[in-house]
Amino acid sequence: MAMKPGIPKGTRDFSPVEMAKRNYIFDTIRGVYALYGFQQIDTPAMENLSTLMGKYGEEGDKLLFKILNSGNFLSGVDTADLNEANTPRLAARLCEKGLRYDLTVPFARYVVQHREELTMPFKRYQIQPVWRADRPQKGRYREFYQCDADVVGSDSLLNEVELMQIVDTVFDKFGVRVSIKLNNRKILTGIAEMIGAADKIVDLTVAIDKLDKIGLDKVNAELLACGIAPEALARLQPIICLSGTNREKLATMKKVLAGSEVGLKGIEECEFVLDTLAGLGLKNEMELDLTLARGLNYYTGCIFEVKALDVEIGSITGGGRYDNLTGIFGMPGVSGVGISFGADRIFDVLNQLNLYPQETVTGTELLFVNFGSAEAAYCLPLMAQARRAGVRCEIYPDNAKMKKQMSYANAKAIPFVAIVGENEMKEGKITLKNMVTGEQSLLTVAEMVNIIKK
Numbered sequence: 115m116a117m118k119p120g121i122p123k124g125t126r127d128f129s130p131v132e133m134a135k136r137n138y139i140f141d142t143i144r145g146v147y148a149l150y151g152f153q154q155i156d157t158p159a160m161e162n163l164s165t166l167m168g169k170y171g172e173e174g175d176k177l178l179f180k181i182l183n184s185g186n187f188l189s190g191v192d193t194a195d196l197n198e199a200n201t202p203r204l205a206a207r208l209c210e211k212g213l214r215y216d217l218t219v220p221f222a223r224y225v226v227q228h229r230e231e232l233t234m235p236f237k238r239y240q241i242q243p244v245w246r247a248d249r250p251q252k253g254r255y256r257e258f259y260q261c262d263a264d265v266v267g268s269d270s271l272l273n274e275v276e277l278m279q280i281v282d283t284v285f286d287k288f289g290v291r292v293s294i295k296l297n298n299r300k301i302l303t304g305i306a307e308m309i310g311a312a313d314k315i316v317d318l319t320v321a322i323d324k325l326d327k328i329g330l331d332k333v334n335a336e337l338l339a340c341g342i343a344p345e346a347l348a349r350l351q352p353i354i355c356l357s358g359t360n361r362e363k364l365a366t367m368k369k370v371l372a373g374s375e376v377g378l379k380g381i382e383e384c385e386f387v388l389d390t391l392a393g394l395g396l397k398n399e400m401e402l403d404l405t406l407a408r409g410l411n412y413y414t415g416c417i418f419e420v421k422a423l424d425v426e427i428g429s430i431t432g433g434g435r436y437d438n439l440t441g442i443f444g445m446p447g448v449s450g451v452g453i454s455f456g457a458d459r460i461f462d463v464l465n466q467l468n469l470y471p472q473e474t475v476t477g478t479e480l481l482f483v484n485f486g487s488a489e490a491a492y493c494l495p496l497m498a499q500a501r502r503a504g505v506r507c508e509i510y511p512d513n514a515k516m517k518k519q520m521s522y523a524n525a526k527a528i529p530f531v532a533i534v535g536e537n538e539m540k541e542g543k544i545t546l547k548n549m550v551t552g553e554q555s556l557l558t559v560a561e562m563v564n565i566i567k568k
Contacts, residue, residue, distance in 0.1 A: 124248070124256025131475055135464065136259075138474040139288075139457050140241055143222040143261045146284050147239040147333035153261050155238050157220040160211045167212075169219045169317065169412060169442065176247045179256075180209035201563075213245035217262040218412075218436070218452060224268055225450075226443040231437045234267030254276070254428065257459055262433075264452030266440070270529045271383060274435065275390045277453045278400070281420055281431055284455065285398045289469045291423040293399050298384050299413050299434070301367065304377015305353055305404075308370060309346040317342065322354060327428075330354075354402060360388050367404070383416055398554050412436045418453060420461050430459045449519060450550035479566055480507035481515065482532045495545065496559055503563045507532075523549055530566055 121127060128136060160181060167175055214220050217244040218238045225232065241261045250256060263280060264272045278294060285292045299319070306315045317340035321333050328336075339346055353370065356363055364385055371377030385403060391400055408417040415435030422430055433453035464470055480500060482493045485530070493509055500507050510519045522529050533545040538556070546562050547554045557565070 122256065124250035126257075127381060128495065130477060131311070132461075134475045135463055135470050136457065138470060139460055139464070140259075140261065143284055143455055144239070144241065145458075146280055147263050150237075150263075150280055150284075152237045152239040153460075155221075155224065155240055156242060157214070157217070157224055159213060159216050159243070161220055161223065163210060163212045165223050165443075166215060166219060169439075170215055171320065173320065174215060178289045179213040179247050181213065182208055183210055187397045211428075215246055216244050217242060217260050217454065218264065218439070221264055221342050221452075222436075222439045222450070223443055225448065226445045229445060229456045232267075236267055237263070237265050240261040244422050252427075258459075259457035261455040262452055264450055266448055266450040271386050271416070272390075273451050274383075274387050274393075274418075277385065277433065277451065278391055278418065278568050279394060281418070281421070281453060282396045285420070287459070288464060290460075290467065291398065293401055293421050293423055294396075295401050295403040295406050295419045295421065296384060296387060296416065296546075297403055297408075298380035298416050299408075299514050300376045300380025300383065301371070301404065302407060304371040304374035304379075304380060305350070307374045307377065308351040311346045313333055314340060314342050322405055325354065325405045325529070327559040354491065356404055360400070363404065364388075364403045378413070387416060402408070406462055408432060410436055412439045413417050414438055416451070425463045425466050426566055427459055429456065430463060430497060431455045476506075476527070476529070478506050478508050478526060478528045479536055480505055480526045480530045480532055481519070481526075482507065482509040482534065483519050484510040484513050485535055486513050489534055489539070491534070492539050496532075496534070499559050500563055500566075503561055503567070505566050532562070 148152075163180065164180070170177075171560045172403070221238065221240065239262060241259065243257055243259050244256050246253060248256060254333065265277075278296075281292075281294055302319055302322075303312075303315055306312050306318050311318060318337065321336045321340065324336070327335050334347055337350075338344065338497065353367075356366060358366070364381055367381055368378065371381065388400060388402065403419075406417060406419050408419065413434040414437040417434035418432060419429045420431035421428075424447055431453060433451070434450040435449070438446075439450060440446070482490075482497060484490050484493075490509060490513075497507050497509060510522060520531065529549055531547045531549060533547060533554075535545075539543055543556050543558055543564050545554055546557050546565065555565075
């Protein structure tokens with residue numbers, strides 16, 4: 115017996131109902147982005163590895179899916195290199211391209227490549243899949259969609275404010291209660307300076323970013339292993355365990371970072387964003403979270419992360435400011451800030467909370483029964499008329515037994531069935547059956563459409 119085919123771990127198939135739900139997510143986010151003046155672009159699934167490598171830190175580089183060169187990919191590779199089995203060196207020789215890890219770095223490449231065509235500030239959104247060679251687990255996949263919005267060419271913190279409004283609006287439309295967490299990489303830099311570990315800022319942010327996943331003890335152990343001195347670690351503890359209101363945290367951190375110019379700048383930026391949003395009537399709570407680090411190295415200012423309050427799952431949205439990213443591609447001085455909605459995790463959240471509107475998962479609304487060639491020919495223009503009125507309908511393609519056609523309607527959860535036989539053809543009407551109540555009515559096409567649309 116032939117082996118049943120499968121798909122790679124960390125990837126998923128989606129049924130028609132699941133795709134209807136996913137399209138609801140994409141359409142909702144797309145609609146909110148458009149409300150705020152963002153325009154859509156697409157970039158290729160694969161990029162040159164030179165574009166991707168070194169942009170996500172050492173851990174991110176390890177998670178890049180690399181693509182073997184076409185043709186004789188072993189040409190130019192020494193036998194000694196193969197025998198040594200040095201994976202990073204071999205990958206550099208065998209692979210020139212990779213699947214994109216996120217949408218932000220490809221966007222930065224796009225801005226630099228097309229800079230003469232763009233009007234600054236440039237507000238773009240992008241809804242496409244990304245790939246990470248991560249270990250699959252609940253809520254974490256190797257292939258998943260991101261729904262990004264970015265603004266480049268503006269230093270204004272009003273962009274951060276607007277992105278937080280977008281986040282709040284999207285989750286309000288979904289009916290999901292969330293906590294929007296805010297921090298600033300300048301504050302983290304100031305903390306590193308204050309505890310005497312300025313040279314360990316990358317290690318510090320990578321470890322702190324894991325706090326809610328692995329706990330304080332393991333984070334501390336990781337920091338010690340990275341070479342952070344015990345006395346520096348002791349000075350860090352009251353900061354990462356700081357509690358209170360946003361204003362109380364800001365007041366405390368102003369004292370703690372009084373000697374750090376960069377740290378105070380980060381506090382000032384967070385204060386502006388929080389104070390401005392306070393007067394805009396957000397539906398969801400904003401929290402200053404000093405443990406939020408967003409492990410990606412390209413962030414330089416405000417950083418954001420969103421957690422669902424009613425479902426145990428990781429971050430469902432994240433982002434931040436990345437002033438230096440385009441400089442990596444030879445275009446310094448262009449500031450950028452963006453957010454990314456994790457569509458796959460949002461899909462899981464909406465499923466668990468059963469928050470999809472019924473109309474978003476309804477497929478065909480009306481099935482025409484097929485009694486034969488004459489009846490089918492009569493039904494075709496009626497279907498065209500119903501479709502023009504916005505009714506999603508189809509005809510059973512074969513002249514099968516009535517029971518089989520009704521079973522088809524039930525299996526697809528089609529709420530109405532149109533029955534057109536000799537009598538209906540003579541009267542120029544349709545017998546409409548409600549598949550939920552079993553009620554049948556003899557109607558004109560217009561009457562039928564009105565009932566279905568209601």
